[in-house]
Amino acid sequence: MMQECWNVGVPFLFFFVAYSSPPANPISCSFKGRNCIVANSYGAFSDRATCVSSLVVYPTTEDELLYVVSEGTHARQKMRVVTRFSHSMTKLACADGENSRLISTEYQNKTLSINKDAMTITVESGVSLRQLIEDAAKAGLALRMAPYWWGLTVGGMMSTGAHGSSWEGGHGGTAFHDYVTEMRIVNPAAPDERYATVRIINGNDLIELDASRVSLGVFGVISQVTVQLELMFKRSITYMTVKDTDLVETIERHGRRYEFAELTWYPSLGKLVYRMDERVSMNISGNGSYNYIFFTAKPSDYLAFERSREEEMELQRKSEKICTLAHDVTSSLSYIPYGLTNNGTTYDGYPVIGKQSDMMSSGGYLDSKEDGLATVCPWDSRVKSQFFHKTTFTIPVENVKGFITDIKSLVKIEPKALCGLDLYNGFLIRYVQAYSAYLGSKFEGVEFEFTYCRSRDPLIPRMHQDFLEEIEQMGLFKYGGLPHWGKNRNVAFINVVEKYKDAALFLEVKKTFDPLGLFSSEWTNAVLGLRGNVTVDTEGCWRSLTVIKFKVP
Numbered sequence: 001m002m003q004e005c006w007n008v009g010v011p012f013l014f015f016f017v018a019y020s021s022p023p024a025n026p027i028s029c030s031f032k033g034r035n036c037i038v039a040n041s042y043g044a045f046s047d048r049a050t051c052v053s054s055l056v057v058y059p060t061t062e063d064e065l066l067y068v069v070s071e072g073t074h075a076r077q078k079m080r081v082v083t084r085f086s087h088s089m090t091k092l093a094c095a096d097g098e099n100s101r102l103i104s105t106e107y108q109n110k111t112l113s114i115n116k117d118a119m120t121i122t123v124e125s126g127v128s129l130r131q132l133i134e135d136a137a138k139a140g141l142a143l144r145m146a147p148y149w150w151g152l153t154v155g156g157m158m159s160t161g162a163h164g165s166s167w168e169g170g171h172g173g174t175a176f177h178d179y180v181t182e183m184r185i186v187n188p189a190a191p192d193e194r195y196a197t198v199r200i201i202n203g204n205d206l207i208e209l210d211a212s213r214v215s216l217g218v219f220g221v222i223s224q225v226t227v228q229l230e231l232m233f234k235r236s237i238t239y240m241t242v243k244d245t246d247l248v249e250t251i252e253r254h255g256r257r258y259e260f261a262e263l264t265w266y267p268s269l270g271k272l273v274y275r276m277d278e279r280v281s282m283n284i285s286g287n288g289s290y291n292y293i294f295f296t297a298k299p300s301d302y303l304a305f306e307r308s309r310e311e312e313m314e315l316q317r318k319s320e321k322i323c324t325l326a327h328d329v330t331s332s333l334s335y336i337p338y339g340l341t342n343n344g345t346t347y348d349g350y351p352v353i354g355k356q357s358d359m360m361s362s363g364g365y366l367d368s369k370e371d372g373l374a375t376v377c378p379w380d381s382r383v384k385s386q387f388f389h390k391t392t393f394t395i396p397v398e399n400v401k402g403f404i405t406d407i408k409s410l411v412k413i414e415p416k417a418l419c420g421l422d423l424y425n426g427f428l429i430r431y432v433q434a435y436s437a438y439l440g441s442k443f444e445g446v447e448f449e450f451t452y453c454r455s456r457d458p459l460i461p462r463m464h465q466d467f468l469e470e471i472e473q474m475g476l477f478k479y480g481g482l483p484h485w486g487k488n489r490n491v492a493f494i495n496v497v498e499k500y501k502d503a504a505l506f507l508e509v510k511k512t513f514d515p516l517g518l519f520s521s522e523w524t525n526a527v528l529g530l531r532g533n534v535t536v537d538t539e540g541c542w543r544s545l546t547v548i549k550f551k552v553p
Ligand SMILES: *[C@@H]1O[C@H](CO)[C@@H](O)[C@H](O)[C@H]1NC(C)=O
Pocket: 106, 107, 109, 110
C-alpha cells in the first residue's frame, strides 16, 4: 500500500507542470492595503501566530521607496519589509501591531544591469533567486552559492543568511550575501533630510558592508544589490548510498574533497547518502538539470491524502509504520535521484553533468499558470498539505564528531525514534565556511537541518518530541550551534547574540542607520538581546524550553 502510494507520486516529477497554483501572497488586507495580516507560506510563524499591520505599501522604484520610508519615519511608524514569497519560519516579516507599516518588495523585481567585464549583476531586492540565476546565465555568468529553493528574493536571502554548501575557500564564502559587493539601503533620516536617505554600501566602508550583509531587516529597506558572479561552469553530481557506520570518520574528509559536497543522513534507517559534487570544465558534455523532488508541485488531493495518513500515524504513535514508509520513500529516491536528470527529462546514470544554472536551485512551477489550487507546492497552506518545522544550525567543525556520536547514542536507546525525521529526508548536512558578515558564520562548520511533522493542534506533541528536542538542545547549546535566522523554533535564539563576536559592531551600525529603531520589531529586539524574551511560557509544548535528560548507555 505504501509503496503504491509513493509510486503514484513518482510520475509527477517527469511531467512538465504547466498548470499549478503559484504560492499564495503572504499579505491579505481587509480594505485596499489597510488592516492587513501577514503570514508566511506555511501559514504560521514559529510561534504559530500571524501578524497584523495597519498598512502595506508596494513601491516600484527607489524614489517611491524613499517616499514610503519618509512617510513612515515622519509618522514614527514601525516598519518591516515583506517579500513576495515570505518563506521564513521566524517572525522576520512582522511589524509591531496595529499602527505599523509593511513595505512589500513584490514590485521591486527588476534586473537593472549586468556588467560582463566585472562579472556582476545589479538587481532590485525583490528579484527572485530564479530570476537572478536565469538573467546571469543569459550573459554566460553563474552565481556560485545560493540555497536550493528558487522562491526566495535577494533581500530575503540576505536578511536570513541563506546559503549553499562548500568548504572550499578559494572562491569566496558559502552564503549568498558573501558575494554581494555593493548595496543600496533606504534608511530613516532626520527632518532636514526629508526623513529618508539612500546609503550606498560597498568595500569603501567594510564595517558597514559586513554589518549590512545579514541585517535581519533592521537597518532599513534594501533597495538594490550588486552580486559578484563568475563565468558559467558545469557541475558533476553523483549520489552514493552507504551504511552510516563511518559517518564520524568520513564527514570531514568528504567536505574537503568536493567543492559542493553535501550529505544526507537517515539515522534511524542507518543510511548515509554522499553527494559527490564538483566543478568540471564547460567543454565536458552534459546537459543535466536538477529539479529537486521535494520542491515539485503535487495535486492537492494527493497532498491531503498524505497528510491524513501522516496525522493518523502520528496520533496513534505508529513508529513501526513510519519507519516502513520512510524506508520505502528513501529507497525510491535512488531510482530518481532526488530529481536529477541527465537531459532535463530523464535520468539514466551518474555522473549527472550540467550547467551551474540548471543544477544549483529549483522550484520550477513557481510561475506556472493558475489552476485553482488543483496542484500546489507541497506546503501550500491554502489546502490540506504538509505542515512541518525545520531546525537548522551550524556547528563548529571540531564539535561535529561529538554531536554525531550523541545522536547515534540516542538512536541506540530507541532505534525507531528518528523515523519521522527520516521520512522528511533525514538530516541535510551542508558545509559552511567562515566569512566576514557580522551575523553570518564566523567559523568553519557543518550545518545540520532536519524537518519534522508539526501538529495543527499546538497542544499535541509530536511523536518522539523528546528525542527531537534533545538533539535541538545538544546542537544549539552543548555544541555551540548557530541557528539559521529564517528557520528554527524560538528556543534556538536564546542568547544567540552572545555567539557572534562582532554583534556589538552590528548594533552600532544599526544605531547609525536607524536610531529610533523603526525597522526593529519585538521579535528582532528579543533576538538581538535588546529587549524582551525570545521564548514565552505558555500551555503546550512548542514554545518553551523543556530540558529532558536521557541516560546514554
Ligand atoms: C514583477 O512583479 C509583478 C507583480 O507580482 C509581476 O506582475 C511582474 O510580472 C514581475 N516582473 C518580473 C520581471 O518578474
